Amino acid sequence: MSACTLAACGNSNSQASNGKTSLNLMETDVVSSLDTSVTASIPQWDTLVQTMAGLYRSDKNDQPVPAVATSYHKSSDGKTYTFNLRHNAKWSNGDTVTVQDFVTAWRKGVSPKAMSGYNYIFSNIKNADQISQGKKAVNSLGVKAVGKYKLVVQLENPEPTFIDKMVMPAFYPQNTRLVKK
Numbered sequence: 087m088s089a090c091t092l093a094a095c096g097n098s099n100s101q102a103s104n105g106k107t108s109l110n111l112m113e114t115d116v117v118s119s120l121d122t123s124v125t126a127s128i129p130q131w132d133t134l135v136q137t138m139a140g141l142y143r144s145d146k147n148d149q150p151v152p153a154v155a156t157s158y159h160k161s162s163d164g165k166t167y168t169f170n171l172r173h174n175a176k177w178s179n180g181d182t183v184t185v186q187d188f189v190t191a192w193r194k195g196v197s198p199k200a201m202s203g204y205n206y207i208f209s210n211i212k213n214a215d216q217i218s219q220g221k222k223a224v225n226s227l228g229v230k231a232v233g234k235y236k237l238v239v240q241l242e243n244p245e246p247t248f249i250d251k252m253v254m255p256a257f258y259p260q261n262t263r264l265v266k267k
Contacts, residue, residue, distance in 0.1 A: 164244030187259035
């Protein structure tokens with residue numbers, strides 16, 4: 087109700103001088119990091135959703151639709167997913183987005199050093215729980231880059247909502263070259 091009242095008080099000229107329409111958003115907190123293994127607040131996740139893309143994104147009906155992925159194949163036992171990525175996906179610096187960027191981000195996300203508090207989201211991916219507890223190395227996570235554009239994910243158990251989770255920022259890629267730097 088208050089929003090409608092305040093909107094009625096606004097300037098009726100919503101067009102900028104260049105003929106384009108603007109949308110201004112307000113966040114409730116400072117966005118201190120865009121690193122998905124550090125990100126823990128709603129403002130940070132909102133910013134990531136608005137500025138980045140993962141394998142999938144949510145459409146207007148909150149259904150997952152391909153973003154960086156073009157397609158996926160699920161094994162007959164429901165425990166292996168193979169994602170094919172777009173070849174034209176680029177980072178803002180011009181680097182190509184590859185499957186290694188997803189592998190890098192997911193390994194950081196399950197690491198015992200991850201500070202986001204969202205390690206549990208990766209729980210059904212092979213070895214994720216043991217990695218988060220410091221019992222296995224991060225490179226034992228059930229994700230594998232096959233070439234530059236094919237990502238293979240092994241799950242501990244079939245998970246009917248696995249594709250739905252791919253829209254979450256915890257599963258977004260990180261530029262491997264910059265992470266190493």
